[in-house]
Amino acid sequence: MMPVIDYSGRIPSLRKGLVKRGLDAFLVTNETNISYLCGFPGKDSVLLLTAKEKYFITDSRFIEEAQENVKDFNIKLVRASTYETLCALIKKSALKKIGFEAMNLPYEVACRLGKLAGRQKLQPTKDFIEDLRSVKDPAEGELIRRSIRLTKKVLAITIERAKPGVAENVLSRDIELLFIKNGARAAFEPIVASGANSSKPHARPGNTGIANNSFLMIDIGCSLNSYNSDLTRMVTLGRVSDRFKKIYDIVRKAQRLAIEKIKPGVRISDVDSAARRYIQSRGFGKYFGHALGHGVGMDIHERPNISKCSNGFLRPGMIFTVEPAIYLPKFGGVRIEDMVLVTNSGCEILTA
C-alpha cells in the first residue's frame, strides 16, 4: 500500500515559523515547496499564506485541476498577472510584513513586486520551508526507501550489463529506460564513466566501449512518486591497478569515518570533516573538491548540505548522501555514495 502523506501539520509548522520571524504572511514561489505544502504541483503558481488564509494562485492553464485537487485552499484565478492578483490580496488582507523566498524569486520579479506592493512590506527569507523539508516524516521515509529499492534494482541490472565493449552512453540510456518502465524517472542524467573519464565528478557518458582491466563509476538515482534516491558504486572489470585499490580503500574508510559520526546533535560540518581530514591525511585532500553530501527528498539536492561550511546540527529524520571521493586527473576517480537516515541514536544506511 502506498504511504499516505499527512499534509495537515505542514502549514501550522510554517505559521509557527512566521510568528517567530515577525511575519504576518509568506509567499511561496518555489515549485517543490508549493507541492510540499499542498500536494499539488506548483508550476507557474504561487501560494500566499497568512495567519488565517491560504491562497493558491494560478492561471487558466491549471485552474480546473487546482480546483479539483487543492483542498482547503482558497483558489484564485490570475487574470492579468500573478503579481497583480497577489497585490490585490495583500491589500485586501492589510498585510504588513510578507516573507518571500529570496533564493527562488528572480531579482527582477522581487523588485517589480516591491514596487507594486510596497518595498518595505517584503522580507527576504532563506531556507524557511527547505529547513522544514529537511526532516522527513515516516511516510516520506517510506517513499524514499521505495525510490532507493528501484534504484538498487536498476543498478543491479546495469552492473550485470556492464561488460567490456559496451558503451557508457548505452548503459546510461538503458538506465533511463528502466526507470521509466518502472513508473519512475531518472533523477539526473545517469553517470556511467569508465577509467579516466571518471576523474570528472559529473562526467558525461561517452560513446566508446568500456575497457577491460579497468573500473567504472555508476552514479544513478530516480524520482518515484515525487521522492528521489541517489547512489554511486564503483564496478571493476578484470584486474585493476594497485593505485585504484589504494584510493578505493581510502574513500571507503573516509565514508565509514563520516557515517560513524552521524547522530542527532552533531554539527553537520563535523561529518564532512571526518571524511575530509582522513583523505587529507592520506595526501589526497586536493583531489576531493566537493561537499561530502546533500539532502535528498522531493528534490535530488536539498537541505541539509553536508559541507565544511554547514553551520547546522543533525536532527532525527534527516536523510542525506555521504559521498566522499578522490578524483585523479587522467587516471580516474573513486566516489562511494550512500544515503543515510538520522535515527534517534545514530543513523541507518538506507542504501546498504
Add this chain to the structure above:
Amino acid sequence: MMPVIDYSGRIPSLRKGLVKRGLDAFLVTNETNISYLCGFPGKDSVLLLTAKEKYFITDSRFIEEAQENVKDFNIKLVRASTYETLCALIKKSALKKIGFEAMNLPYEVACRLGKLAGRQKLQPTKDFIEDLRSVKDPAEGELIRRSIRLTKKVLAITIERAKPGVAENVLSRDIELLFIKNGARAAFEPIVASGANSSKPHARPGNTGIANNSFLMIDIGCSLNSYNSDLTRMVTLGRVSDRFKKIYDIVRKAQRLAIEKIKPGVRISDVDSAARRYIQSRGFGKYFGHALGHGVGMDIHERPNISKCSNGFLRPGMIFTVEPAIYLPKFGGVRIEDMVLVTNSGCEILTA
C-alpha cells in the same frame, strides 16, 4: 551530417549590445544562455564577458571537462565561492558597469553580489541574450527540423497505438521511451488527454483507458541535440459529437488566420489577435486563456512570446508555436499546435 553551430559571431553580437547599453561587462548565469555562447553546459557555472576578455567560471566538479571543451575562454576555478571569484575578476579588470540577468539571478544572490562588488556597478537587464537567441541561424533551424522529424515519427506511432481502452499514461510513458530510444528526451511530460480531461490545458495523463466515440489531445515534443520541438494534435476515436467538430473547426480557422498574418515586420501581438478575435467572434473567447504561442529552440519555451502583450515585431529566422485552443470545462478541449519559421516573405510551417 550533423549541422555545425558557428559560435564565432555570438560573443561579438553580445558585445555590440553591451556598448549600446553603456555596459562594460556582462554576467551570464542562465544555463541555456551559457551553453548558447560557449557550447558547453552551464550548470553551476557563470560567464563574465568584458570588452576584451571571456571568463568561464566553474568549480572542481566541472573544471576538467571545461578545460577540455570550452575553447577560447579563460577558465577560472572557483575556490571558496563563485561570487568571490567573480568579484576578484571585477576588481582586477576595473569594471564599472556590469549587466546581469535579472530574470535569472535570485534576489538573494543579486544582493549578495551587490554587497561584494558594489551595488552601483550592477545593472539589471532582461531578455538580452534571449532576444539574440530568438532569431535562429540556419544550423539551428536544421537542428530544430530534426527534432520535429523525430517528434512527428513518435506522434505517428502513438496515434497508431491510441485505441479505446489504452490508458493515457501508458501512451504518455511510451512516448518518453521512444524519445530516449531515439537519442532524445521528452521536452516535457507528454500530454495525452482524452475527452473531458483535455479541458485542462496541461492535463496530467490518467490511468483509465481512453473511450471510444471520443477525442484525444496529444501534445508532445522532444529535445534532440539540445534543440526542442513541440506539437499538438487532436485524434478522434469512433464518432465524435457535433460540438467537438464545431470547436475543432473554429480552432483550425483561428490558427490559419494567425499563420496568414506571419511575416517580418508584423507586430507580434497582431498575430495573437488574429486568432483570438476570431475565437471571440464565435463566442468562445473566455475559453482561450493562454497566449497564442511561444518561441522554441534550446528551451522549450523561449522568446518570442506570442501574446496580446508582446510589443516586439517578427523577424526572419524566428521559430515559434501557433497554438490556439478552446477549453470547455467538463466537455474537453481542442488545441492545434504547429511550429512556424518566419521567412523573408512570410512563414514556413515546419510541422506540416
